[in-house]
Structure formats: C-alpha cells, structure tokens
Amino acid sequence: MPTSYDIPEVLDRREGPHGEVVLRRHGELLQIIANGCFLMDTSDGRSERRLVDAALDALDGRTGPSVLIGGLGVGFSLAHAAADPRWGRITVVERERAIIDWHRRGPLATLSERALADPRTEIVETDLVAFVNERCDTFDALCLDIDNGPDWTVTEGNGGLYTAAGLASCARALRPGGVLAVWSAQPSPEFEGSLWNAGFQQVRTEEIPVARGVPDVVHLAVRPG
Incomplete structure (x- = not known):
C-alpha cells in the first residue's frame, strides 16, 4: 500500500x-502541473540556473545587462538572476495569476521572496508570446522557459514563439x-535550424546534466550586432 508520502498533496x-x-506537494518537493502536464518541481534547478548564466556568459562582459525571463515557474531562474549583482533590470513575464500568487504569498514564497523584493525585479502578468510581439523596449537577454521545449509546448498557442x-x-x-536562451527538456536540431534561418548567429545547444534522467538543454543564439 502506498504511504501518504507517495501520494502528492494538492x-x-x-x-x-x-x-x-495545480500546485502539489510530493514529499519535500513542490510541483507545478498545467492541464495535466508536469512542468517543473523544486528537486534540482541547475538547468534553470544555467539558462540565466549561459545568457550572461554569452553577453561577454556587458555592463548591467537587462534580462527578460519568460516563465516564473518555481522561481529558480529569477532567484538566481537576482542573486547576481551583474544583472541590471530583471523582468519576469508570467501569464498565470496562480503562479504569481504562490510566489507572493504562497508555498513558493520561500524560494523567491528575496528576489521579488529586489528593486531590479518586475513581474508582468501577461502572455509571453503577446509580450514579445507587442513590446517596444528591448533587452540584452531573453531567457525563455515556458514549455518543455520547442517541440513540446504546454499549450498550442505557445508554438508560435518558435516559428x-x-x-x-x-x-x-x-x-x-x-x-536568446531557450530551455528545453531535450535537444531540438530543427529548432537550431530555425534560429539560423531567423538570422541569429552563434547558435549552439548546451547540455546540462540533471539528477533525473536525460540531460536538459539550453539553446543559445545571438542577435547580430
């Protein structure tokens, strides 16, 4: 018989x-589920942190760069960016009010409260695809983690981001x-080709070993100067 530890608590x-x-607790882990699809949990976070670091490394010493983080998730990317004084403005776009609430006054607050209090941080409640389509100002880095990858989107509308x-x-x-840095649960050679075709340069895919299963990856590309 399963124990209470084995059964996730909603x-x-x-x-x-x-x-x-849905926000669930499974033992010591917090998990976010969207439309029945597992998105992420608090078990590791190294690839979400690497998403931010890889973008900063690729900026090659640019002073006080601004970053747009697409997707708040469990807060690993935001917390890591805010812990690094080299970043300037930090804008997080999250379309789900529930996830924002869980960070501001819910179980995820312990992971992000310091980052949310940082004066560099701004949370924007809107759809990322609409945001990049309509935004007038620009950023030094886009760190996007709204799907399980370009080939495995959470909702159909997200697919437009990778076209x-x-x-x-x-x-x-x-x-x-x-x-541009895009998180994915698996490599996508097709997406690499799309980045080249869109005019990006220095396109590459970096694998990040994680505690569970196959490595996650970060797709990286640079807008020409």
Missing part, C-alpha cells in the same frame, strides 16, 4: 485563461548583440 488548483494549473515570426519578434526584443 495545495491549490485553479482554472486560468489557459486551463487548469519564423515568433523568432523575429524575439530578435526585435533584443538589443544588437543580445542573447
């Missing part, structure tokens, strides 16, 4: 504009020489 369940979002039009919008949201 802490909150909400219907949002894009479907159901030629979506990547053109990402390029417009970047300053010359800016870096």
Whole structure:
C-alpha cells in the first residue's frame, strides 16, 4: 500500500485563461502541473540556473545587462538572476495569476521572496508570446522557459514563439548583440535550424546534466550586432 508520502498533496488548483494549473506537494518537493502536464518541481534547478548564466556568459562582459525571463515557474531562474549583482533590470513575464500568487504569498514564497523584493525585479502578468510581439523596449537577454521545449509546448498557442515570426519578434526584443536562451527538456536540431534561418548567429545547444534522467538543454543564439 502506498504511504501518504507517495501520494502528492494538492495545495491549490485553479482554472486560468489557459486551463487548469495545480500546485502539489510530493514529499519535500513542490510541483507545478498545467492541464495535466508536469512542468517543473523544486528537486534540482541547475538547468534553470544555467539558462540565466549561459545568457550572461554569452553577453561577454556587458555592463548591467537587462534580462527578460519568460516563465516564473518555481522561481529558480529569477532567484538566481537576482542573486547576481551583474544583472541590471530583471523582468519576469508570467501569464498565470496562480503562479504569481504562490510566489507572493504562497508555498513558493520561500524560494523567491528575496528576489521579488529586489528593486531590479518586475513581474508582468501577461502572455509571453503577446509580450514579445507587442513590446517596444528591448533587452540584452531573453531567457525563455515556458514549455518543455520547442517541440513540446504546454499549450498550442505557445508554438508560435518558435516559428519564423515568433523568432523575429524575439530578435526585435533584443538589443544588437543580445542573447536568446531557450530551455528545453531535450535537444531540438530543427529548432537550431530555425534560429539560423531567423538570422541569429552563434547558435549552439548546451547540455546540462540533471539528477533525473536525460540531460536538459539550453539553446543559445545571438542577435547580430
């Protein structure tokens, strides 16, 4: 018979504009589930942190760079960026009100409260695809983690981000020489080709070993200067 430790406990369940979002506790872990699809948990975080570091490394010493983090998730990327004084403005785009609430006054607050209090941090509640399509100002880096990868989107509408039009919008949201970093649970050679075709340079894929199963990856590309 399973013990209570083996059965995830639902802490909150909400219907949002894009479907159901659930926060669960499974033993010591907190998990986010969207429309029945596992998104992420608090078990590791090394690839989410590397997403931010890889973008900063690729900026090659740019002073006080601004970063747009696409997807708040469990807060690993935001917390890591805010812990690094080299970043300037930190903007996080999250479309799910529930996830923002869980960070501001819920179980995820312990992971992100210091980052949320940082004056460099701004949380924007909106859809990332719409945000990059409509945004007027630009960033030095886009660190995007809204899906399980370009080939495995959480909702159908997210697929537009990885098309030629979506990547053109990402390029417009970047300053010359800016870096696009996209998290994925697996490599996508097709997406690498899409990045080249969209005019990005220095396209590469970096594998990050994780505690569970196959490595995660970060797709990196640079907007021409």
